[in-house]
Amino acid sequence: MVYFAEHHTAGRHFLQIPGPSNVPDRVLRALDNPTMDHRGPDFGKLGARVLEKTKKIFNTESHVIIYPASGTGAWEAALVNTLSPGDKVLMCETGWFAHLWEEMAGRLGLLTELLKTDWRRGADVEGIEARLRADKNHEIKAVAVVHNETSTGATSRINEVRRAIDAAGHPALLLVDTISSLGSVDYRHDEWGVDVTVSGSQKGLMLPPGLSFNAVSAKALKASETAKLTRSFWDWKPMIASNATGYFPYTPATNMLYALDTALDMLFEEGLDNVFARHDRHGEATRRAVRAWGLEVQCEDPRHYSPVLTAVRLPEGHSANALRATILKKFNMSLGNGLGQLNDRVFRIGHLGDFGDLQLVGTLGGVEMGLAAAGIPHKPGLAAAMQYLNGNG
Amino acid sequence: MVYFAEHHTAGRHFLQIPGPSNVPDRVLRALDNPTMDHRGPDFGKLGARVLEKTKKIFNTESHVIIYPASGTGAWEAALVNTLSPGDKVLMCETGWFAHLWEEMAGRLGLLTELLKTDWRRGADVEGIEARLRADKNHEIKAVAVVHNETSTGATSRINEVRRAIDAAGHPALLLVDTISSLGSVDYRHDEWGVDVTVSGSQKGLMLPPGLSFNAVSAKALKASETAKLTRSFWDWKPMIASNATGYFPYTPATNMLYALDTALDMLFEEGLDNVFARHDRHGEATRRAVRAWGLEVQCEDPRHYSPVLTAVRLPEGHSANALRATILKKFNMSLGNGLGQLNDRVFRIGHLGDFGDLQLVGTLGGVEMGLAAAGIPHKPGLAAAMQYLNGNG
Amino acid sequence: MVYFAEHHTAGRHFLQIPGPSNVPDRVLRALDNPTMDHRGPDFGKLGARVLEKTKKIFNTESHVIIYPASGTGAWEAALVNTLSPGDKVLMCETGWFAHLWEEMAGRLGLLTELLKTDWRRGADVEGIEARLRADKNHEIKAVAVVHNETSTGATSRINEVRRAIDAAGHPALLLVDTISSLGSVDYRHDEWGVDVTVSGSQKGLMLPPGLSFNAVSAKALKASETAKLTRSFWDWKPMIASNATGYFPYTPATNMLYALDTALDMLFEEGLDNVFARHDRHGEATRRAVRAWGLEVQCEDPRHYSPVLTAVRLPEGHSANALRATILKKFNMSLGNGLGQLNDRVFRIGHLGDFGDLQLVGTLGGVEMGLAAAGIPHKPGLAAAMQYLNGNG
């Protein structure tokens, strides 16, 4: 079976959506190992090792739950383990994914309150603090923030969110979605006092979709004892109990754990600081190309620029979807579409995961040729990116 | 990274637990294809094709939902999409997995009523009919049955359950768990009037764990409109809407869909009838060996013998877990443990999925040598299995 | 085991040497199928199918021998099957590989006569004709030409060589090395009257090294009956006899045949004309970049420009090897070195095999950044290539 027949002529497909990211060969070769007995002694060693390694990527000493399910499930897990029907959650609408998470919270019977943004920046830290100060009765039980908003390319500053909550002296839990940031952007679950960190496998962790995570603080764990939302599959308690010996309460996604084991090795071998610096560098190179093209980066606040992806605005009257279709057809590259209110207005360039300089040059070159082919006014921009990549920026 | 280091000396590991089953090389080679854009045109074709093929294995013209999550999740999905808090569910305690499903139902806020068995046979069809007849007010909203009870090796007769419900003139939904039967045992979602069929990837479908399924009748779909249990990740509605064009509402487990696509091809190439006959034959051969050893098959009712696995009782005073440990260490074979009340009393031989006659001979030979090594009284038994396999039974 | 540890930080290695070329994932996944019984019935079908398909790529109806050996062996095979000790061979020294072939001929006991070039063009067709006309006694038994000289990037015109031999009315055999051209450049063994075409797996055929080929004309076959050079492993006769039923006289490289089977499918699916046009286009785009950089293409004769690779001359005083080392270290790309008299004077860019536009953009971008990093005077050149690739050249 050939899965890329349609647009494939020759050469490797450029998968430059902001996740799933390109899965390294070495990870694919771990993934395809024969499935083992998830109750046998070999598994216990694998499980214990992977759980331990996974903590390092969240920078936590506490528990990390690994679900055999994709990232959306971990959103649900964070909510149902900590909250009760009718609980109020303060959410920061940084873009489409924050919006989806808020919709989910509503469907699960929570009352949500949205702090809006114009989708061109990260979470409104001052707004969070103000709202929490006003909540004298502590009706708000949790603050939920998307670390890296994949729809806009804006990375919120979680340490500042933490400080805002503390400044307001508010006991709300802090729930953070790092689905598209973990493994690409520095993240510190313990140091930043996050209560539940949600994540997924298919972005910075360089895996296929199919695993998701909750890192859980002691405070969140305590909250789970009284939380009344119904839960079974997502319940932390049996997970934590089984994980103590490296096992899981129900069948885990064994082959994905092989892949996670290897992907974490690769990240540690490169060195997390190097990984983060590489993503920063590719983000900056991309923004330089965008500006040189005469186009606008969707994220307006430089403090919130995403090292993971760059959403690019097209001039009025031009279709981002038509551009993406042209680039897919002519150059065998997939780019991310605009979501929600940004549909057809932006396209998104993923520069995350297993990604190197020359792949970025190919990616930006493909966009530049696509802009020309689609008749979108622009100036040359790749040279600016290359100059920066070459250390002469 | 080598995942079988502990017990591996040389030769292929015999993974004879009743699932995860052995994943064929061809499926592993589909699994490890590069992840693609799940919003791109190639994906839509893959999605549509896989959804269509999957229906055939359930024998349904209705919807099949594919979750990027392991089988336990599909249990939860079947319940939360069709029922409301406090609804009564009649469940058939055929063994450990039926017990776990019942526990889950309780945790989700349902009232469960158990029809007990002695764990040595399938569901009590007469009991179901009697209980439903007695339920004049139709308080029971659903009947839940495990098709193939993986803890005991008993396969319930779902068509008889259907007739019992009909005979009682009861409107309860029929929920069936086929996690360990689908793809190994004949199953007819539409013909047997099942409302929700639950399944998973890692048994008869010859995939790693990580996908699960709900096949959904029109009646179940209607029930979902008024069902009040909270749900979001498991919600059928957005799934069915997106599936219409081959896509999914949130990131699917793309690589597992590649693998599913290939595994279904393999089953259809062999021919489902041949696949089922093969499993039947291996079940019978195994039971002949067990009897010749002088041991007892856990399932006592020949109509309920499982073609998927055989649970074998050890004589009093002998430890099944010690036997399994001996066999793993000496012969590099994993067998299933006894669960719940059967812990240490039975061991389970999986003979499902991608499995051939000589693998069965190796498997039964390994058990026979293990019995001797562990000092468990027995007579030679493999010869009886071989005679049957060779068509001289 | 990780094979790219040294220079790998993240992202895929750019293997832009002129072979081995990048092996497509699909071919690697064929390569890693379990080895089969090379005397069993399944093998016979595979063998027959692969032999038949292979003929198409040579454009021959005659025999193609597949050796379980790398390309250098097929050079030897061409000589030992057709010639006798002391036979005179006219060879065209188009570059390093022609030189190596000539050395080999000498070691095997043949008398070689070299038609020299300046290594900046293909074979000297007029020179061949003149020399053959002078050879009244037909002492010259074979003319040997390298179709695509991998050391210089010059593609000789084999049809013109054929006409030259015919014009001279000379009976010499025509031996052609297509190791780096087959599958990338149009080639017609029968139509051009070639007697032995030599080739290998690791270039246009998109395979790892390990297979090599002789396509054999009726005239060559006849010559082999009287040829006196000793041979056994390379002997065509038992090969042709066994091949008739799809088998081989000694153990073939089974897994490489799986890979060849798949690689040929991929070439035929793309369409050979499209494959050749793609290589032409990438060659022209590369040369435009080179010229824009202000550098010189090693091949001076536009009729001989290679669609497979481009050798680029550096200005006096600059080291091509230092440049290549810089590019490998900084940008994780391997380029070809200069060979023989061109050592350190040229570097070679491979643009062959499984290769697409954006990979070429990344490749040329890497060279351009490398030129800057190594302090080699140049102007921007990538833009010229992109303009051409985009159809505005």
Added chain:
Amino acid sequence: MVYFAEHHTAGRHFLQIPGPSNVPDRVLRALDNPTMDHRGPDFGKLGARVLEKTKKIFNTESHVIIYPASGTGAWEAALVNTLSPGDKVLMCETGWFAHLWEEMAGRLGLLTELLKTDWRRGADVEGIEARLRADKNHEIKAVAVVHNETSTGATSRINEVRRAIDAAGHPALLLVDTISSLGSVDYRHDEWGVDVTVSGSQKGLMLPPGLSFNAVSAKALKASETAKLTRSFWDWKPMIASNATGYFPYTPATNMLYALDTALDMLFEEGLDNVFARHDRHGEATRRAVRAWGLEVQCEDPRHYSPVLTAVRLPEGHSANALRATILKKFNMSLGNGLGQLNDRVFRIGHLGDFGDLQLVGTLGGVEMGLAAAGIPHKPGLAAAMQYLNGNG
């Protein structure tokens, strides 16, 4: 592409020919790594490491040449590097492969003298000594012995051959073919004073076919300086020169070297002594089954029993080929055919390479069922093998 379509219904194919042996998944996953630049720095490290490890398996401190060619080539290499046209070679006709090697020697222009056996034992050590003593003028330049004769399952005792040559005080080179023994049977190139050891990849080394070897003593190296047989591809000299830095004079079979690297790791991890003991044990278990069946082992001398394969004689009037066809069709197992004078008289059971006890049970069970299916008179035999395997033999 599916390569086992014909006889495959389900389950893994049992490849029980005496090579190619079953390639472990881990080796296949090394094999399918992306091909690298064979002139780049990463390759040099790989090459040096693999060359060093390979010496250990031959038990030599001297040179081991690795050819990118299958085993037959290494036969040729051993002869053409050490001998001159018309040289006399004393060869021991232990079976079909010894016969083929002798034929090759003849084709290469050597004079061969055969020490015949009845194909039911190893080399005639006394015969060798006697013949060499009679060769007063030292006309015999080399003695060639097949260590493990794959056609008969007889393992010659090379240390005794060495002693015989020494006892005769004869200067002949000792050439030994270990194609089907290396990695399965203890072998000591240096200690036993072998001059050229020939081997291949696809047997005990657990690789696909495609690599072959010459281990070379100082005496052989000296002989190569004056040997006059023509050679180029097989020439040791440039190999040894390039190998000094981990490289090869022409393109090596890179992906096979990845696989070799991993396969050697696996052998060393198991421990060579354990590997040899495992093969011995499987050989003995097999012979016990054969005898219990009432059939005859082809090898009559217990000192020469092969740990690698067992050739089994069928009673007069029964066709071994028909039996093999039945077993392939009914049980998806490939067995080795009888070669030369043994065609249709014996079948051969391979029990080498990556092979465990339960695979052997499946293998012998398949033979036993096949004997019944084919109507060949026999008694039960598997039980005897199992008893031995279980340590109660």
